[in-house]
Amino acid sequence: MRSLVPILIAALIYACLTLVVSNSYYQLMLTLVLVWASFGLAWNIQSGYTGLVSFGHAAFFGLGAYTTALGQIYFDLTPWLLIPIAAVIGGVSGLLIGFPTFRLRGHYFALAMLAYPLAMLYVFEWLGFQELTLPIKRDAPLAYMQFSDPRLYTLVALAMLLAIVLITRAVERSRFGMALLAIKQNEAAAEAAGIDALAWKLRSIVLSGAIAGAVGAFYAVVLLVVTPPSVFGMLVSAQALTVAMFGGVGTVWGPLIGAVILIPVGEILNAELGARIPGIQGVIYGLAIIVVILVAPEGVFWTLRDRLRRGARTAAAMTPELSAPAAPLAPADTRPAGQPRKPPSGEILLSVKGLSKSFGGLKAVQDVSFDVHRGMILGIIGPNGAGKTTLFNLLNGFLPPSSGEVVFDGRNMVGCRPHVLCKAGVGRTFQIMRPFPRMSVRDNVRVGAYVQAANEQEAHHLAADAVNRVGLSPVADKMAAELTTKELRLMEIARALAGKPRLLLLDETLAGLGHGEADEVTAIVQRLARDGMTVAIIEHTMQSMVRLVDRFLVLDHGAVLADGEPEQVTRDPRVIEAYLGKKWVAHAQA
Amino acid sequence: MTSQVVENVLQALVAGLLAGAIYGLMCVGLGLIFGVMRVINFAQGDFMMLGMYAAYYLFLSAGIQDVFGNIIGPYVAILLSGPLLFLFGYAIHRFLISRVTGRRTAQLEGEGHFAQLILTLGVALVLQNGGLIVFGSVLASIRTPLSSSAWEIGPLWGDFISIFVNKSRGIAALISIVAMALLAVLITRTRIGKSLRASADNPVAATYMGIDIDRSYRIAFGLGAAVTAVAGGLLATNYPFHPYIGIDYVIVMYAGVVLGGMGSIIGAFWGGMTIGLVQQLSTLVLPTQLQNAAIFVVFLLIVFLRPQGFFGRMVERT
Structure with a gap:
């Protein structure tokens, strides 16, 4: 309510001005x-x-x-x-x-x-x-x-x-x-x-x-x-x-x-000069618009605000930096790497049957079938252009499949729009990150929470919790546009988490990250899975995934090439061929 | 009775084709700007208005009337207004529009669309009202003796039907078509035209190919202004005009461009032609005041049913 004060003061001043002005023409202008x-x-x-x-x-x-x-x-x-x-x-x-x-x-x-x-x-x-x-x-x-x-x-x-x-x-x-x-x-x-x-x-x-x-x-x-x-x-x-x-x-x-600025300028010009020079109002009006757009293309308010903020920031920069460097991320998973997790035992959460999608003559996804059990991490891998992202787009409703079924939790979701699938419990992130750049991290995540939250307060809690789970609390108030790639990736995960999904689709979440960064993100995904989240993650490099996933689904040219345990899939000659070419098959098996 | 109906329909059809040819040329001017730069230019109608006045003053005050006479003179003046408006459009882009397009706007909200819109709105306001100050509010027209005579086609169909083609409208339509053909050659055959099309299709790739896109944009803007101005001049030989006439036509132009499919120059011509036909044919069934309402309804229908227009390419994501 504090922020209402300037508006009420402005209104009061305006009301006083109204009472003082007796000239009916100027009064009309005020109206x-x-x-x-x-x-x-x-x-x-x-x-x-x-x-x-x-x-x-x-x-x-x-x-x-x-x-x-x-x-x-x-x-x-x-x-x-x-x-x-x-x-x-x-x-x-x-x-x-x-x-x-x-x-x-x-x-x-x-x-x-x-x-x-x-x-x-x-x-x-x-x-x-x-x-x-x-x-x-x-x-x-x-x-x-x-x-x-x-x-x-x-x-x-x-x-x-x-x-x-x-x-x-x-x-x-x-x-x-x-x-x-x-x-x-x-x-x-x-x-x-x-x-x-x-x-x-x-x-x-x-x-x-x-x-x-x-x-x-x-x-x-x-x-x-x-x-x-x-x-x-x-x-x-x-x-x-x-x-x-x-x-x-x-x-x-x-x-x-x-x-407040334009209307009186126009009206006064019209009154003073309109009779002698008809149209002068429009000319000045137009010129004012042109000048403002050239000087402040986003409008007076945003330009002034940015300038004031910048002023404040330079002032702050003069004083010694007091805030500690951003706190390190929450401790990574303590489980020794490589140790097999308990095998995913739960019932089937997502069942994909005969899913196909073609764009004109191009078959981007052909007859793909697989199951995702509750609590497991499924790695979907394949070379560029294998149809991985298209598959995700089919799963979360961005694209309607040409044929096939997507059964999520017992319901066939084919034809549902993305927000319906999101509400049903399918959250996703994007390969090419899609933050809301002019919102803070917290607000970005909050947008994701609304689908489950009954009110603002709950949305706030869900968002804070999700931000915390990916370890972004220290930067929660930064604008999304200021984040590093790793932080953006984590923020997208948090945004998906805030909607309390039961299945999380991660699209190349590790892309563009350095080695250390990729490990941090991997640790967070592992922790989510240990807490009971079911995850499907796309990646085109197998290396980072072997330790992370319970099962691999390998796509090539839109079709399933292999589906199985990591050890088994990485030795599959067809997979090696798809990745490295024929001559490496013998080499790898030697 | 029936022959009367047929005659009316044919007459409206001819009127539609004649008006459509001029509208088509007008739309091509906007289509160049919109197609190449994706800038919504509100001032396009006012460029047309400037073209009308330029032709008017060239004809009456610059001695063209004395040299070329009353029949050829107007058309010479109209064609000369093209280069003038090219320079004007070129300058407007160079000094104003280029500041809110291209690279500089990448970080702005909505990629600077807001800024472009309101900038051209500002330019439109200045031109309209400046026009009022400079030219006055009296209706002007470029009179040619041809506008009061007609060619008669017919009698056809056993003497019952004959169609009249107003001479000045017929010539205006012919000039439009020739201008359109020349422009098509310019766009498809010349180096400038190719660089314009490249800049329209993929500005980034065009830069890598060594094309100066800013220059392409300036040329497109100038050329667009010039083409619309010539169309305006042709229109002015048949209809009186005033400084505020731009607003009426800017809508017609956008309707035509969208109808034809954004980015397609020839499409814009057919779009404008369609608008002319709809406008004239609607007079057969609708009261004259609803002519323009009919244009908007057709426009909306097309946008909803076929947003890529008649000639737009469907870009399929692969």
């Missing part, structure tokens, strides 16, 4: 700053946090504005009621628009969103709503939100903005916000960590559309006149985008800063 800040925040909830840029928020804004106008003209309803109705309409249209549109990515999403408000613009013009004027209610002005004192509009807008700020912050701090940020930073990793990306994206666009609808409804009340270009037009969408990007995307402060 509009809040309106566009609110709209920027609505945009931010969808585009800022998920990273899917929308050029179409005018659709929600316009629908909201027309809700008030038509509701008041045809049904004589009050805006006090129409604004919530507009929010509902905005939310529903968010769902209707989001559902098909989220299938698109990147530029396609942005461009498709552009089409919605513009199509609506023409439809509303065609319907004959070129210019609607809200009826003046002289008998009951308050009941119809028609204040004689313009300061009241500003205060209502301020209350609305505060509410939106609180909603945004609640989103930001909850699993909602974490899920969106995770999706933005790496959608595949988020899905593998148990996040239902589509569901969260839909929630964000519904919330965003609802807020935008309410803001549009209020805008109509303030201006009293609604025309299709003024509420559905491209400039409306651009306004949301501009204030948010100018101020900084993905933070509650961004749209606020953007609106």
Whole structure:
């Protein structure tokens, strides 16, 4: 709650300013700053946090504005009621628009969103709503939100903005916000960590559309006149985008800063020079945007913050380094290497039957069958291009198999999406690491915990526990982007562990590690297995694996080449041939 | 009765083809920029607007009218606006866009897409409003005596049907097609064109092959601006224009580029052609105000059903 103080102070100052200003033009400007800040925040909830840029928020804004106008003209309803109705309409249209549109990515999403408000613009013009004027209610002005004192509009807008700020912050701090940020930073990793990306994206666009609808409804009340270009037009969408990007995307402060700076500049220019030089507002506005993007491409907020932090860091560097070097990793496994573990006895956890996948003519995985018993470590090895990662992608739902079955814990999981498999107990890491780079280690891992955690507290505990199990507690507060390869590998394991998986799929976890580092990671994997975790690990070098695994599955050209105990597999002539070529077979057997 | 319907359909078809050829050229300009650099350029419509005014002033004030007369003059002015806009686009890329694309943006959020978007939005705002200051808000047009006369095709089908082709629209469409063909030769046959395509396909590999991608990008941006500007000039011989006209057409252009498949130059032309046809044919069944709504609906349908466009290549992961 401490962090609420600056926002409340800012609101209070703004309220005082409102009461002092008597000029009705400047008062309108004060109201509009809040309106566009609110709209920027609505945009931010969808585009800022998920990273899917929308050029179409005018659709929600316009629908909201027309809700008030038509509701008041045809049904004589009050805006006090129409604004919530507009929010509902905005939310529903968010769902209707989001559902098909989220299938698109990147530029396609942005461009498709552009089409919605513009199509609506023409439809509303065609319907004959070129210019609607809200009826003046002289008998009951308050009941119809028609204040004689313009300061009241500003205060209502301020209350609305505060509410939106609180909603945004609640989103930001909850699993909602974490899920969106995770999706933005790496959608595949988020899905593998148990996040239902589509569901969260839909929630964000519904919330965003609802807020935008309410803001549009209020805008109509303030201006009293609604025309299709003024509420559905491209400039409306651009306004949301501009204030948010100018101020900084993905933070509650961004749209606020953007609106406070840009809206008055534009309006004042328009008032002072607009009559003599029409368009000067737009020119200056455009120039301001260009300059800011060149100087601070991530927006004012992030640039200032980074600069302040850097300043703080240099200051800290001046004082002697006090913090001890990072504590060594938790003690490695004490079991002497090479000593056979108790043979995995448990029942079958994962059973793969006749699994195949082809991409066009290429058979990446052909008729692969194997079983994984509870508590065992299965090593999946094979030369580059053998189909190992494709096999994992089939197991955790990134790819649908062309044929075959994946039976996990008695259920056939073929066709399930990654987050469903994650919830069922399949955790995985990636060969090419997929951290959420702008989150701390703890938060990265926390994203993985949500799939099992009922609340924030439990997620926190699960994450802390997982971080501890891989020995990353000393660096838990570092940003993922600052970690070494080894730490990233461990963090990915922790992220998978936080979801309490029963089967852990590790994809080349030892790749790119030095000898000592690989041993540390190996020790951690062994410890996990001893604690009862079932592990399947991919590697293309056999050497590091021989001591680690209970059983090997060797793939070559997508098919199973050998399946058995390590001693047996390493002597198999076919395996040696696949790895070293024919002439080594005789050599190895000699 | 039926012959009337057939005549209307044929007339709309012809109108669609004529408009489509110009839209096609316009889309090719954007397709070059979008396809090569993957930058969403909001200012493309305003480049077109600049092209219109450039042709307008070249024709009226730079003496072209006196030298070439009223019939040939406009087209000379339009073609000359191309090089002007090439320089303009080249400079915009050199001094603005290049700062937020390429290597420098790798560490930015969303690989700098946010920055590119808002930068071109800023450029668009400056151009539109600057246009208003410089050119004024009065509708302008490049008048040619040809726009009030037509060729008659027909009578066909036993004297019942005849189609009229407005001369200036017909010539504009022809010039578009010739320009498109020249551009296709440039892209497929010349060294510059090859380096553009290489930079589009795989910027990193292109660098290893000794191609200066920044230069390729600048050329693509300039060329894209020039091509769209010429298309704008051709449009201006038939429709009046104003400084804010860019916004209307930037959507048409994106629709066309996506329809044709991003990265495909010829695809962008057919995409634009499709937009022209949809727009004109929709007038047969829809009220005129819904013409543009029809474009957006078709655009959305295509994006959902076939996001790689008509001509886009499916890139299959292996």
